[in-house]
Amino acid sequence: MLTNKNIVVTGANRGIGKMILQKCAENHANIWALTRHIDDEMLGFWKTLESQYHVWITPVKIDMQNEDSVISSAKEILTRKEAIWGIVNNAGITGENRLFAMTSQDELRKVFQTNFFSPMLLTQKLLRNMIKNRKGSIVNISSVAALDGEPAQFAYVTSKASLVGATKKLSSELAAIGIRVNAVAPGMTNTGMIEQMQEELKQKSLENIPMKRLARPEEIADTVVFLLSEKSSFITGQVIRVDGGKI
Numbered sequence: 529m530l531t532n533k534n535i536v537v538t539g540a541n542r543g544i545g546k547m548i549l550q551k552c553a554e555n556h557a558n559i560w561a562l563t564r565h566i567d568d569e570m571l572g573f574w575k576t577l578e579s580q581y582h583v584w585i586t587p588v589k590i591d592m593q594n595e596d597s598v599i600s601s602a603k604e605i606l607t608r609k610e611a612i613w614g615i616v617n618n619a620g621i622t623g624e625n626r627l628f629a630m631t632s633q634d635e636l637r638k639v640f641q642t643n644f645f646s647p648m649l650l651t652q653k654l655l656r657n658m659i660k661n662r663k664g665s666i667v668n669i670s671s672v673a674a675l676d677g678e679p680a681q682f683a684y685v686t687s688k689a690s691l692v693g694a695t696k697k698l699s700s701e702l703a704a705i706g707i708r709v710n711a712v713a714p715g716m717t718n719t720g721m722i723e724q725m726q727e728e729l730k731q732k733s734l735e736n737i738p739m740k741r742l743a744r745p746e747e748i749a750d751t752v753v754f755l756l757s758e759k760s761s762f763i764t765g766q767v768i769r770v771d772g773g774k775i
Contacts, residue, residue: 529556531755538562539619543719547745553577592646602653617647623683643687663706699765708764715771718742739772
């Protein structure tokens with residue numbers, strides 16, 4: 529579905545991002561894998577994917593809390609002078625599990641920097657490449673929490689909701705030149721982030737999922753691959769929930 533297409537994936541080292549990278553490789557895409565930390569285990573995994581699917585995976589260090597790092601990472605990608613087909617803005621943090629009244633401005637800035645400002649800055653810097661080629665797909669990873677207004681997690685919910693707004697606005701700006709912009713809103717997914725949730729909250733959330741289980745990372749990644757591919761060529765400005773029918 530993605531043969532010879534070049535994709536930028538942030539937060540590519542674990543959880544949903546790692547699976548998105550794997551699924552892109554399985555569908556024969558080349559990938560810039562953006563992550564804050566790069567270790568031997570990660571490099572070994574990527575090398576295995578490269579060999580198995582005959583693609584290239586280029587690691588790029590990025591610190592989503594640092595604008596200079598984001599700009600530097602974009603320049604590193606652009607120096608390769610390859611046509612960028614897709615961007616997956618996946619990197620994100622949950623921040624403190626606090627209600628609005630208890631959320632400090634520092635916490636709000638920290639979460640928004642990683643979840644919204646840095647993804648938008650990176651997209652802005654890479655967009656000229658995509659506009660030049662007049663085609664491509666951008667996928668923002670939001671959350672059902674942003675759509676449903678989950679209790680607490682004020683910074684996380686509002687930052688992910690901002691991605692939804694950006695998706696709608698960018699899709700209208702870029703549709704005429706062949707670039708689609710969509711968002712995926714995962715429900716509770718079986719990743720490391722879930723381990724940070726209080727057990728009581730986790731069980732209560734599961735009660736609201738008709739399928740009575742967590743999403744698997746590959747179920748989120750398959751949706752992302754679909755939106756990146758030309759199988760979704762007439763889909764833009766949409767937010768796709770992958771949540772097991774969450775009530």
